[in-house]
Amino acid sequence: MPFLEHDPTDMSSFKAHLAQSKRILALCGAGLSASSGLATFRGAGGLWKTHDAMSLATPQAFTKDPSLVWQFYSARRQAAFSAKPNAAHHALAALSIKNKDFITVTQNVDGLSPRAGHPAEQLFPVHGSLSTVKCTSVFCNYVEFNNFEMALTPSLAPQPADATEVDTDVQPPNIPLEQLPRCPKCAGLLRPGVVWFSETLPADLLDDIDGWMEKGPVDLCLVIGTSGRVWPAAGYIDQCRLNGAKVAIVNMEISSDPALGGVADADWLFEGDCARILPEILE
């Protein structure tokens, strides 16, 4: 633990630092949306039917079983679009409206931050979005923005609400390829517009974040509801530190998890639901 002039759980020293902070980066993960009822990747929420969410978020899984992966994403689309932004999403949106030098890098694909009114120019969804679907055909650039107003195909029609729950003993049906979402331009198979493991993050977003970093020292890095295990997104914590930032972690369980750079390197540690803590510390 670096020498801290304050108790790491002390809100007044955090608020004093926040008051004099201009350049702030928030790195957000699945925990930000937990209070909106959306499952996280690790812990109890990390399961969908009998599958580990992480094993389904790969190009290999999609190639092997597009029907299963599409049903996983259709269930997450349905859950995300019926969820509501929580007080943490609204607190971040309010801060970004108040401070144009504040940016949010979100690993979440649920679209709850934009729906909380977070200005798009200060929000970087580095893992894509459940609202986007794109064509898998190499020479086709078809992309569709689909907010689940209507199902992408009849075979992925909305399920009864409880069906999106973790229902471990029901194996999803095998939907034939031709009944999965198809491209209206080339009839190719469409895929969710998210970044899967082993896929590169959108270069334009990474460049924009780097451009923000290069503008000068960073005053504060907020690490909100993330296990900090997924790269390169997790790397922004250290990058902020190297740019002079103090680090505040908001997490349901504060651990000395080295993935979070270890609590040793955090200046503040706020343990609990970010939907309760963020409005309090950012007001």
Ligand code: BV8
């Ligand atoms: C890349 C979109 C370059 C999809 C996601 C081997 C081969 C290839 C790559 C790698 C490799 N080894 C390592 C890598 C890099 C890999 C990686 O980091 N793997 C990890 C598992 C080690 N990264 C990649 O592959 C990235 N691409 O590196 O490209 C490359 C290319 C080829 C070869 C090499 C490198 C792409 C990563 C993006 C993957 N896509 N999402 C989808 O959503 O379906 S990641 C997905 O999982 C989420 O977006 C999120 O980022 C991640 C889960 O992390 P968290 O958000 O932190 O969620 P988690 O559940 O883990 O934690 C929740 C936290 O909240 C917990 O701490 C909990 O305590 C807390 N919490 C819960 N409730 C609350 C709360 N906190 C506060 N309040 C609450 N109420």
Ligand code: ZN
């Ligand atoms: Zn196409």
